[in-house]
Amino acid sequence: MTDLIATLTELFQETGEAHHQDYIDTDGFDPEWPLYYADHLLGRLNELLGAKLTKSELVYLLVKLGLEQPLEAPGAAWPRYYARVLVGRYR
Secondary structure, eight states: OHHHHHHHHHHHHHHHHHHHHHTGGGTTOOTTHHHHHHHHHHHHHHHHHTOOOOHHHHHHHHHHHHHHHHHHSTTSOHHHHHHHHHHHHHO
């Protein structure tokens, strides 16, 4: 489980960096960020988690986690928080 959390954490970090680069003109600001992330993550997440998430489900989860993380784990690194929650939910 620890290896999977580390792998997912790295995947979220890489996606975050790619997103920031693609939106460098706006300093990474993108109100539709969950769509970008879902496009980049869907296949890998399904593969790693053994899940069958749709893009819509993943967008929902990303928005939900984005709202929950500051309340549930303030100050925590979001990539690790997202990874832990998804592993807990799908593994």
